[in-house]
Amino acid sequence: MKDFFSTLKFKLLAGVAVLLAGMLAWAGANGRLSNAPQELLGALLTPFQRMAAAISGGVDDVWTKYTRIDEILAENQQLQEENASLRQRMVDYDAMKAENEAFKDLAQIQEENPQYEYASGFIIGRDPLEQFGGFTIDQGTLNGVQKNDVVVSDQGYLVGIVLEAGINSSKVITILSPSLNAAGVVSRTRDNGILTGSAQYAGQGLCTFTNLSRDTQATVGDEIITTGLGGVFPADILVGTIEELVPESSGKSMVAVIQPGQDIGSLKHVFVIVNRDYGQEE
Amino acid sequence: MESKRQRRLRLAAKWAAYSLMLLAAATLQTMPGLFTIGGAKPIFILPLCLAVALFEGEYAGALFGAVCGLLWDYTAGRTVGLLALGLLVLGFAASIIVRMFLQETPANFLLLVAGAALLLLSTDFLFFYAMRGYPNGLQRYCTVVLPTLIFTAVLSPLAFVGARAVHGRWGEN
Numbered sequence: 001m002k003d004f005f006s007t008l009k010f011k012l013l014a015g016v017a018v019l020l021a022g023m024l025a026w027a028g029a030n031g032r033l034s035n036a037p038q039e040l041l042g043a044l045l046t047p048f049q050r051m052a053a054a055i056s057g058g059v060d061d062v063w064t065k066y067t068r069i070d071e072i073l074a075e076n077q078q079l080q081e082e083n084a085s086l087r088q089r090m091v092d093y094d095a096m097k098a099e100n101e102a103f104k105d106l107a108q109i110q111e112e113n114p115q116y117e118y119a120s121g122f123i124i125g126r127d128p129l130e131q132f133g134g135f136t137i138d139q140g141t142l143n144g145v146q147k148n149d150v151v152v153s154d155q156g157y158l159v160g161i162v163l164e165a166g167i168n169s170s171k172v173i174t175i176l177s178p179s180l181n182a183a184g185v186v187s188r189t190r191d192n193g194i195l196t197g198s199a200q201y202a203g204q205g206l207c208t209f210t211n212l213s214r215d216t217q218a219t220v221g222d223e224i225i226t227t228g229l230g231g232v233f234p235a236d237i238l239v240g241t242i243e244e245l246v247p248e249s250s251g252k253s254m255v256a257v258i259q260p261g262q263d264i265g266s267l268k269h270v271f272v273i274v275n276r277d278y279g280q281e282e
Numbered sequence: 283m284e285s286k287r288q289r290r291l292r293l294a295a296k297w298a299a300y301s302l303m304l305l306a307a308a309t310l311q312t313m314p315g316l317f318t319i320g321g322a323k324p325i326f327i328l329p330l331c332l333a334v335a336l337f338e339g340e341y342a343g344a345l346f347g348a349v350c351g352l353l354w355d356y357t358a359g360r361t362v363g364l365l366a367l368g369l370l371v372l373g374f375a376a377s378i379i380v381r382m383f384l385q386e387t388p389a390n391f392l393l394l395v396a397g398a399a400l401l402l403l404s405t406d407f408l409f410f411y412a413m414r415g416y417p418n419g420l421q422r423y424c425t426v427v428l429p430t431l432i433f434t435a436v437l438s439p440l441a442f443v444g445a446r447a448v449h450g451r452w453g454e455n
Contacts, residue, residue: 013341126314127357
């Protein structure tokens with residue numbers, strides 16, 4: 001056993017382990033998640049992920065159908081009546097329609113917020129260890145994306161912020177994560193609060209709006225928007241609607257459970273606001 | 283008799299094949315919507331790391347595990363080195379365990395992957411969920427972590443077959 005530990009190979013392996021521990025400590029001390037070797041690996045992986053994401057829509061559909069086989073069999077019976085050429089034409093039509101909708105959404109968002117610049121990003125990765133809907137997009141520093149850039153959906157709803165920007169991809173933390181906090185306001189009543197994720201509700205695709213006063217006039221269905229306070233998030237970005245109002249555990253304030261305007265778990269495409277000048281100062 | 287040049291070429295081809303398999307595994311693992319049931323998705327990097335460790339020995343397996351872990355740290359948004367250290371140790375240990383106690387069969391490999399996934403996923407859950415005080419921990423463990431483990435184990439023979447094919451084609455005779 002002593003010989004085993006004194007071999008050159010074992011010493012080299014121990015050296016690698018120490019190096020990794022050093023990288024871990026360095027990253028922890030500097031508030032970073034990744035470093036150069038990892039960014040290189042990530043850059044190599046991105047083209048594969050981009051290709052996979054392009055076909056994942058189809059795979060996703062097949063898997064969903066498999067899990068709902070009974071419903072699908074009945075549906076299939078009905079669909080068989082359609083002829084093949086019509087279906088092919090429908091596929092072409094759907095593809096063109098989706099593309100057109102995406103451009104229309106972008107045009108509308110840009111019309112409503114001409115002061116912002118957007119980078120269009122497709123979601124290319126969702127890791128099994130990610131607990132709060134976080135994902136990777138195919139836009140990185142080469143496309144002007146930076147850490148803390150705000151990410152919105154095709155319809156302009158707040159999705160999250162860029163946690164770390166790589167060369168050709170970026171990691172996004174979503175509004176379902178308890179780590180994300182944004183100043184918000186109830187659009188109708190102007191009640192202020194903090195928008196944040198909650199482990200209790202994240203599984204259902206919901207987030208929370210905390211620190212509402214006990215006597216708030218906000219009700220179910222009210223819209224939540226960002227205030228722009230803090231300088232990270234621009235003002236007046238739509239978040240979603242109040243689904244439920246519950247007292248905070250201490251009883252001193254109210255918590256609104258928010259249904260985000262866009263289902264975070266099924267997003268396939270987003271826009272990143274790449275210019276950081278929101279006209280707000282901290 | 284194999285010349286030095288032939289040997290170098292063979293080794294380069296073997297590790298290039300393993301590297302491509304790693305990129306494919308990472309792509310499958312992070313592919314949006316693929317095999318997702320109720321928030322649980324299978325992990326492909328871990329079985330590949332263990333399969334390579336099984337066929338290539340403890341040192342090569344451990345180093346390959348470290349590379350696998352670095353890539354996984356990147357895709358999962360974990361601090362650099364965390365999963366790399368975990369997979370380095372698991373790759374090393376798995377190779378030793380199989381060499382000393384188990385035969386290289388798909389069934390044994392499946393059990394090995396299940397054990398390693400249980401260890402890794404439980405540790406990740408402990409540090410990134412339970413210790414942060416998030417509610418409904420037990421429910422999440424049962425509905426997300428355990429199904430992920432089962433998915434991972436069930437699909438792990440794919441990695442075993444792939445690594446065995448590469449080892450059979452370019453490995454030592």
